[in-house]
Amino acid sequence: MYEKLMEEIDVGVHAIDTDGRTIMYNRKLSEIENMDPEEVIGQPIREVFRFTDDGGSTLHRAMAEGKEARNEKQTYMNKRGVEITTINHTFPVRDGESIIGALEVTKDITRLERLVQENMRNGSRRYSFEDIIGVSPALKEVIDHARRAVRTTSSVLIVGETGTGKELFAQSIHNGSSRSPGPFISQNCAALPESLIEGILFGTVKGAFTGAENRLGLFEQAEGGTLLLDELNSLSPDLQSRLLRVIQEKSVRRIGAQEEKKIDVRLIATMNEDPIDAVTEGRLRKDLYYRLSVVALFVPPLRERMEDLPVLTDFFITKYNDLFQMDVQGVSAQTEGLLTDYHWPGNVRELEHVIEGAMNMMTEEDRIEVRHLPLHFQKKRRREAIVPEPAAVENITLKDYLHEAERRFVLEQLERHRFKIQETAETLGLSRQSLQYRMKKLGIRKTMR
Template sequence: MNKIEGILENLINNLKEGIHVVDSKGKTIYYNKSMATMEGLKREEVLGKKVYEYLKEMEGTSTLMNALKNGEEFKDVVQQYSNNHGKNITSINTTIPVIIGDKTVAAIEIARDMTQLKKLNEKICMLESAMKEKENNYTFKDIIGNSPKIRNEINKAVKASLSNSSVLIYGETGSGKELFAQSIHYNGIRKDKPFIAINCAAIPSALLEGMLFGTVKGGFTGAENKKGLFEEAHRGTVLLDEVNSMEPYLQSKLLRVLQDGYIRPVGSNKIIDIDVRVIATLNEEPENLIKEGKLRKDFYYRLSVMRIDVPSLRERKEDIKEITEYFISYYNRLLSKNVKNLSEEVWDKFQQYNWPGNIRELKNTIEAAMNMVDDGEILTKEFFENKFTIVGDMNNDSKFTGDLSLNDYLEEIERSVITKIYKKNGENITRTAEELKISRQNLQYKLKKYNL
């Protein structure tokens, strides 16, 4: 082995992905450590042998052998199978035939181990379903606030609850999108039917398709007859959380489901009629996602028959007091305490802060303070020191504490600087842009972004 071959051998053998290469006769000529670990086999069991000799159930279904036989490339194919020792494996494979002239001389498979992730996803879905059966379901009375912005969106959501049309809910992370989604379902005509939520960002698209539409035995290696979430939710509601995380091809399939009212399980030729109301959520501006190619325009239009825009907490600061009092009362009951209120100084700081994490951040902030305070005390500044290091005057030498992400921290500083210069110039856009040395258009974008 020469030096270059040695370097390549070392590189491939230390990749996280499994690498499997067979020659023109289908015999294994390369099998790296990751592939051996994933399939639970030793390299000596595999080298020089054909796939079905050590993976008996793969005969006729192996993507490696099919690529070799037909010269066909396979991309992101899910395979579920067992080795000869009974270990179950789930992988996502890309398989490429090596063609020289007009002959296929080898085939290369690159595999990602999804076995544990698949098990984890199934457990999470089971746990979430069990928890939702036990927990109190949210309704509109659980949405706190009386500001015009939140009341307007609640009124739209109430009307949406009386319809069967698709609903798109846009809002920043932590603003309460699922609260709206559950309220629409449990206030509506489907309230006695299933409500199934799935986080599209947490599951790879290759697995998500089978989870949504179901699978049939023989549809792909190791596939079983299994109902998908759409079939489980028949006559009820499916919540697709962070739907923009889906690959465009899966968005296209979902669009067909919404238009035609039926699903086709993975690997099946049969269709199943379904009656499901879809509610989808986005935590980024839909228009920007469409421009970036992350959200299909036709899919967006079909989802947003009715659209709810959940305002961020900084857009409805008049609700902070009511929401804070609610969380204080909640944690008083939970922690058996008797906290009365916040100090005036803390109330002022709460109003100054922009709450990039929205209601979720406010809840976590109150929870942390309530765990530290003694019975009967007012929550004063010392219980929020980490928060106020950042909430304080950004023009001073405030230090980054890690309480926020770096991006959120930098946005807080940018907002503070723009606010100061904008006010100093009497809210004159031209003078402010000149002093900040940015274009008028850029300044106008930032003024809108920071709600100034």
Template sequence: MLNDVYYNLVTNIGNFFDGIMIVDENCIVRYNRLFVDNDINLNEKNSIGKTPMDIWPNLTAETSTCSRAVKYGETSTNQTQILRHASGREISAVDNTFPIVENGQIIGAISTTKFIDALTFRNRIDLSNLTVTHTDDLYMTQDIIGASEEIKLLKYKIHKVSQTNTSILIYGETGTGKELVAQSIHSSSTRKNNLFISQNCAAIPNTLLESIFFGTTKGSYTGAESKAGIFELANGGTVFLDEINSMDLNMQAKLLKAIEEKKITRIGGSAPKKIDVRIIAAINEHPQCCINENRIRKDLFYRLSGVQLEVPPLRERKGDIPYLTTHFIKVYNKEMKKNIKGVSPEVSDFLKSYDWPGNVRELKNSIEGAFNFASSSIIEKDDFSRLYWLDDQTPSTPSYPDQYWFNGSLKEGLETFEKAFIAQRGEQTSSLAKLADELKISRQTLNYKLNKYQLKFGRNKSTKVK
């Protein structure tokens, strides 16, 4: 009977995650249940009516996945977090959070949690002959949208490298889709039925990374419990380390040792454990720039860089913009229950001419924003943020940005300032060698930045390369 199947699935739901939390549009907990024993008195009765930040005081509105899902419509998958309960107890967890949308409005969020502290990290539920694993939520190669030569080459490389176990270094600007590439490699590999764990190295203090990577032994420090790190949990699978250039150099040395020896030792432990994990690392800058600025150890870079995959920025594959636009329109039609057919010719021309400093992520977010204001079946110019339509959006000679024409993250703002700064100094300098000296950077680093920002110098004039 179908009802019996559903009943068995729900009553055995604890077989594939350890807890579930549902919050409303104000991020107030409306349902919370744990399927594992716990010693911190965390249950539905004493968490209803609170926010996740009340339950876990180390979280903020910007670091809570539930809060971000409600506020920004953001989905988080396989995100490792350290949760510190009001009692002082710390718990390591892998979290999946999704916004709940009704009639185009976010009305809440649902979060499922797997506690790393658990003795076993169960990743599947068997229901008759049906097996559902965590990998069902991962991207695959066909999820990479585009028909440009750059994307065709990237997909070809993903297919080739997925057949091996070599460590991989992915580099590309923010918003290009590096984790999508990493998940696609895992999904196409022989490891696809084992865990894929993603860790953003910039999101966790360096003092905690070692315990997250390698685990801890009870009593190794005050309050420490015996728990596995992500390298043990992902044994047989893949670990994706994003923004490794933000990692402390000493921690990079320990990571290199684990990769080389294929062994890890928990903090406070003495017995090394063998691990079989594929490492995929990512950085949001050119590798040579990170090496020149001593943000990646050379020995770690050489170990990871046997296979390098560059994810091209959107401005270098503008032929893919119509495909991406169509894809995102389908996504938001489904989420917001609308029936948008496409964009106006004016919008189409703009989308193909704009440089998209935030890459695919910015394009996706701009279309989502336009959906909120679209009043017909065609997205028009006025449905977009007015900041996209300023006359001086792409000046031939970049000038110092101001608060009126730049809109983006701090990192994007710094990059915009750096581009304008180099352009202005370049106009006043007779040679690249002299410019590098004046900027107190190497010629190699200067060349990298000129390519990155598409700047060229000739006869003391700075122009943007089209």
């Protein structure tokens, strides 16, 4: 029972004796550290792992100091050089007054740590045109136009659907220009209520209203650099009017202030709808549109540049291989077909989320299969398996059509359950014997357990 508990418990367990040799090392910890227990048990811990922290191994420290430590973070490397980050509960083991070893209970936060580090890198990263992934003529044309905008200080309007990478273009323009040493300030205009956005944009002086303090607005914070206003069309007409005045006069007055202050800021604005429609329907002032669109960039949606899909897919697989310590080689032919046929309403951002989600569903596979994709992709494949295109069944009988549709559907369910007969039979509402009969009838061979 003790051995069964050690193998099934969902935390790592590691114990060493007074010589620092491992005497207990359970299955969960071997998964966390990507080590075979035979490589660890009986070996001095310092010969198997390399500890980068100044304090060294938390197990050695607990034994040497005789103190318990709870929720202590530790980063170290296994013998293959793979970095691991854990949260440990470590304590000495005593026999009377003597310390005879140390025991550690471990939770893996390697993936969480990598995600945090990735977010920190992304938060401070300075993107350039080289970071815009794609080979399609449509995308290259937009990049070419954006590069020309680097040479000037004119306002830029970037139009594109959600998830197409508008901020990537904005940062690239800023970082390629002479303003790159200056700040790049970004604000989503739809993320805050109108009562707050005015003070955030233009700044406030103490006493202007209850609770008001002397505070720089975004225009003053972006002095000498670039201010990106995302979803500009969500601003009210009054705020758009004041924004137009700031652009024209190149000066800003804080809320409650009597004097204006000169500013040197390049403005880049983004919209996720056609600006002509926004002007016609009153969501965007015509004069502000003309002022902003001195340089206008229209980023195409992913469905209009499907040549970029394989390149983007490979890029995101590589990204999450590094982040998740995986070795995914690509996508299966069936998965590629579904990705290509999809209309991608969320564009590149949605593609990234699909790849990330699929890789979270994988275990030891080296390619993303249909079963790893979100449910709506799997349902689409199931519908296509049951109802093929008319052209594909034009010259076959109804009997043959039904035979092929049943075969494809049963095979899909078997693949989904890794050819486990009992699980597949339960999903299909069949007995084990009935499924085996159908497999024989349909010519499906059992290839996995």
